[in-house]
Amino acid sequence: MATAVSIAAEREHYLNKEYGIRSWLLTTDHKRIALLYLASITFFFFIGGFFALLIRLELLTPAGDLVQADTYNKLFTMHGVIMVFFFLIPAVPAVLGNFLVPLMIGARDLAFPKINLLSWYCYIAGGILVLHAMLTGGLDTGWTFYTPFSTAFSNTAVVEAGLGVFINGFSSILTGLNFIVTIHRMRAPGLTWSRLPLFLWSHYATSVIMLLGTPVIAITLVLVVLERAFHLGIFDPTRGGDPLLFQHLFWFYSHPAVYIMILPSMGVVSEIVTCFSRKRVFGYYFVAMASIGIAVIGFFVWAHHMFVAGMSLYAALIFSILSYLVAVPSAIKVFNWTATLYKGSVSFSTPMLYAFGFIGLFTMGGLTGLFLAALGIDVHVTDTYFVVAHFHYIMVGGTVMGYLGGMHYWWPKISGRLYPESWGRLAALIVFLGFNLTFFPQFILGYLGMPRRYWQYPPEFQVLNVLSTAGSTILAVGYLLPMVYFLWSMRYGKLADDNPWNAAGLEWKTTSPPPTFNFEETPVVTWEAYNYNELPALEEVRVER
Amino acid sequence: MSEHILSSKLYWTIWAVLICLTGITAWVSTVDLGPLNTVVALLIASGKALLVVLIFMHVKYTSEKLTRVVIISALFWLLILLGLSLTDYFIRRPGLAGGA
Numbered sequence: 001m002a003t004a005v006s007i008a009a010e011r012e013h014y015l016n017k018e019y020g021i022r023s024w025l026l027t028t029d030h031k032r033i034a035l036l037y038l039a040s041i042t043f044f045f046f047i048g049g050f051f052a053l054l055i056r057l058e059l060l061t062p063a064g065d066l067v068q069a070d071t072y073n074k075l076f077t078m079h080g081v082i083m084v085f086f087f088l089i090p091a092v093p094a095v096l097g098n099f100l101v102p103l104m105i106g107a108r109d110l111a112f113p114k115i116n117l118l119s120w121y122c123y124i125a126g127g128i129l130v131l132h133a134m135l136t137g138g139l140d141t142g143w144t145f146y147t148p149f150s151t152a153f154s155n156t157a158v159v160e161a162g163l164g165v166f167i168n169g170f171s172s173i174l175t176g177l178n179f180i181v182t183i184h185r186m187r188a189p190g191l192t193w194s195r196l197p198l199f200l201w202s203h204y205a206t207s208v209i210m211l212l213g214t215p216v217i218a219i220t221l222v223l224v225v226l227e228r229a230f231h232l233g234i235f236d237p238t239r240g241g242d243p244l245l246f247q248h249l250f251w252f253y254s255h256p257a258v259y260i261m262i263l264p265s266m267g268v269v270s271e272i273v274t275c276f277s278r279k280r281v282f283g284y285y286f287v288a289m290a291s292i293g294i295a296v297i298g299f300f301v302w303a304h305h306m307f308v309a310g311m312s313l314y315a316a317l318i319f320s321i322l323s324y325l326v327a328v329p330s331a332i333k334v335f336n337w338t339a340t341l342y343k344g345s346v347s348f349s350t351p352m353l354y355a356f357g358f359i360g361l362f363t364m365g366g367l368t369g370l371f372l373a374a375l376g377i378d379v380h381v382t383d384t385y386f387v388v389a390h391f392h393y394i395m396v397g398g399t400v401m402g403y404l405g406g407m408h409y410w411w412p413k414i415s416g417r418l419y420p421e422s423w424g425r426l427a428a429l430i431v432f433l434g435f436n437l438t439f440f441p442q443f444i445l446g447y448l449g450m451p452r453r454y455w456q457y458p459p460e461f462q463v464l465n466v467l468s469t470a471g472s473t474i475l476a477v478g479y480l481l482p483m484v485y486f487l488w489s490m491r492y493g494k495l496a497d498d499n500p501w502n503a504a505g506l507e508w509k510t511t512s513p514p515p516t517f518n519f520e521e522t523p524v525v526t527w528e529a530y531n532y533n534e535l536p537a538l539e540e541v542r543v544e545r
Numbered sequence: 546m547s548e549h550i551l552s553s554k555l556y557w558t559i560w561a562v563l564i565c566l567t568g569i570t571a572w573v574s575t576v577d578l579g580p581l582n583t584v585v586a587l588l589i590a591s592g593k594a595l596l597v598v599l600i601f602m603h604v605k606y607t608s609e610k611l612t613r614v615v616i617i618s619a620l621f622w623l624l625i626l627l628g629l630s631l632t633d634y635f636i637r638r639p640g641l642a643g644g645a
Contacts, residue, residue: 184611211615212622248630299625303633315633 013416013513028113029516034099035414036120037090042483044086044127051079053476056438056469064456072455073140074156080143085165086127088399089257092264093175093210094123096406097203099414101179103507103514104197106188106523111181112174119174126168133157133164142453144254147235147246151227158228162221169218172260176210179203188506190525197505197529198281201288202267205295209256209263213299217253220246244311251302259298261395262362263291265402266333269355272409273337275503276352277344278537280530283336290329290336297326307378316375323373330366334359345537350424354405357432361397365390368443383453386446389439397435404431404482411486412496416513419489423481431478437471502537504530549606559600566593 014031024032055075058066067075098116102109110116133139137157141150150158183196183204224246226232233239235246274281281287303311303319337359346352368390371377381387411419441464446452450461457465499508504527510519527534570589578585599605604616 180615181611208618212619216626244633245630248633249626252626252630299622300629303629310637311633312636314636315629318629318632 011511012515013511014516015416015513017516026117028109028117030098030102030110030113030116031414031514031516033116033120034095034097037094037098037123040120040123040127041087041091041095044082045091045479047131048079048082048087049476049479051075051082053472055079056472058455059457059465060469062457062459062462062465067455069455070140073142073453074134074138076453077139077142078134081130081139081161081165084143084257084395085168086123086130088261088395089172090123090175091261091399091403092268092406093179093203093206093260094119094171096268096403096410097179097206097264098175100410100507101182101200101203102186103413103510103518104200104505105183105186105191106506106519106525107182107186108517108519110178111185112178115174116178119171119178122167122171122174126164126166126171129164129167130161133160136160144250145221145224145246146250147224147227147241147243148237151224152236152238159225162225166218166221166225169214169221172210172214173218176207176214179207180211183207188523188525191506194285195525195527195529196288197267198270198284198287198291199264199267202263202270202291205291206260206263208292208295209260209298213253213256213260216249217257220249220253223249244306244309247306247309248303251305252299255302255305256295256298258391258394259294261399262402263294265358265399265406266291268402268406268409269337269358270333271503271505272351272355272405273340274530274532275409275501276347276349276355277341278532278535279340279344280528280532281336282339282342283332284529286332287336290332293329294326297322297329301326301373304373304378307375308382320373320375324370327366327370327373330362334363334366348425350419350421350428351405351409353425353428353432354401354408357428357435358398358401358405361393361401361432361435365393365395365397368393381446383451384446385442385450385452388452389442389446392439392442397439401431404428407482407486409501410507411489412500413507413512413514415486415490415493416496417489417493418496418500419482419493420485423485427478427481427485430474430481434471434474434476434478438468438475439471441465441467441471502535504532504535549603551600551603551606555600559596563593563596 014029018027024036027033027036054067055072058064058072058075060066064072098110134157137155139154139158139161140156141154141158145158145162150162183200187196223232223234227234227236227241231239233241235241235243237243270281270287301319301323303315304323307316307320337355368386372381372387372390408419408424411417445461445464445468448461450457496512498510498512500512501508506523506525507514509523566589570586573585573589574582598616604612607613
């Protein structure tokens with residue numbers, strides 16, 4: 001094996017085929033574009049995280065002593081805009097999806113490689129505009145850009161930031177388009193729809209949302225810019241517009257956007273749970289169709305963000321009922337992952353710890369979402385920290401856990417190296433503990449009535465806020481650790497063989513790291529998905545250092 | 546999967562029609578049609594969108610099932626957006642922000 005590994009080190013693959021900045025910036029290789037996205041979203045993640053830490057530091061004491069109210073408004077706005085549009089939405093699809101979709105279907109690349117590169121440039125162009133807006137006046141509208149504040153009152157860089165998010169939207173649309181065409185058109189012989197890995201089903205469902213939802217927010221932001229710059233009367237009631245129209249259009253995309261964040265992570269969890277239970281996923285068709293169900297029903301629920309905004313009670317009742325419906329496919333997934341574990345040969349390696357974290361945190365986030373779908377409770381907790389805790393359990397507890405789990409699971413394939421397993425497990429535990437310490441107190445704070453988006457609060461809320469701030473520093477350590485040991489492993493990590501987890505799936509049948517065109521010969525699939533009963537047992541995962 | 550080639554004359558004709566329809570939209574906005582103001586503007590806009598989708602985007606000439614599925618899905622999604630939004634607009638109580 002050592003000999004095979006040393007040969008692999010000298011073998012030509014996508015990382016060593018070409019060198020130099022030009023070879024990266026002009027690449028059309030989906031794997032390299034995935035790494036371009038990885039570097040970019042990591043950059044934005046740490047900027048967004050920096051703002052989060054400043055927010056938590058301000059809330060350490062009841063008085064507004066670290067920053068003034070205006071600065072605080074900008075901090076939570078910039079945290080939200082960066083984390084939602086430049087990290088959470090692209091994280092799993094643009095990094096893991098870009099890297100894995102062609103590998104998992106046995107293709108040489110995505111259907112439109114140049115469009116794939118264009119999507120990254122759209123992301124970067126949008127990101128530069130938003131960063132520039134932040135450095136020249138900032139933005140204080142909240143990530144939601146609500147009118148008429150954003151169009152008539154805010155003195156900050158709304159136009160520039162709005163255009164940045166608009167341009168970034170095209171990155172999402174192009175990625176979704178690429179995935180749909182690739183999955184339809186480029187599957188290897190024998191890879192029928194019923195044999196597709198669930199990661200691909202979830203990315204297919206995500207792509208549908210990206211393609212059909214993103215244009216709506218794009219045009220909505222253009223309308224905000226037009227109203228602000230040219231005083232058109234679209235959302236401004238003093239000019240005959242309707243501010244609730246903005247909220248309808250905004251949430252038509254932005255609620256399904258939560259599923260853009262969570263569905264790909266669900267796909268990651270399906271892969272990990274089956275691999276580390278050594279079992280075919282329980283109820284394959286139900287899990288696959290649940291992804292499609294979430295993508296479709298997710299578009300029927302948006303106005304539950306608007307229950308107290310002044311819309312008709314009749315509409316509120318309809319959206320309340322529909323919001324309960326979307327919990328059904330989500331619950332199917334959670335129950336099926338749990339059933340997959342039953343009598344499985346479960347091993348607690350790092351990706352599995354993140355998958356467990358995902359299942360637990362997503363369940364808590366999902367169940368508290370049902371509280372918010374109930375009209376009476378929603379009126380009580382709207383715009384409180386209960387909502388903040390709820391969506392962080394979904395978007396951070398869910399999406400980021402899935403993303404980190406996926407990064408660990410496929411890191412040997414991406415880099416050709418193994419990360420240090422013991423450090424991986426430690427980081428997973430730190431993230432889980434830090435996350436809960438940060439956000440669980442916020443459920444209580446919200447239920448007790450602490451509103452969101454204020455830079456100071458009554459003294460009786462301080463203990464819970466101190467706990468939350470303490471948790472956020474632990475969480476920051478948990479997020480920094482993987483970045484450190486991933487970078488370390490690229491140079492010093494043990495060389496990975498082609499399939500270190502003995503996992504099913506075409507991506508493990510090529511070399512680590514894969515060659516530029518992925519497979520020496522087009523694979524022919526003759527087996528069902530997750531045929532773990534036919535694969536050798538997983539060796540005890542190497543624990544290093 | 547053969548590519549359908551259209552003459553440039555057709556493209557220019559469609560472009561001229563779109564410009565004319567834009568002019569008509571601008572002109573009709575100066576005429577008070579009462580409750581029909583919005584209806585007429587939307588009809589013209591829908592006609593323009595149809596021309597763009599059918600001719601410029603080649604949907605009229607495609608035999609691709611995938612393209613048709615995408616178009617039908619997009620229309621279905623538009624229906625969701627309009628239909629569910631109208632549950633609010635048709636039944637909003639007078640006196641509330643933006644209400645009739």
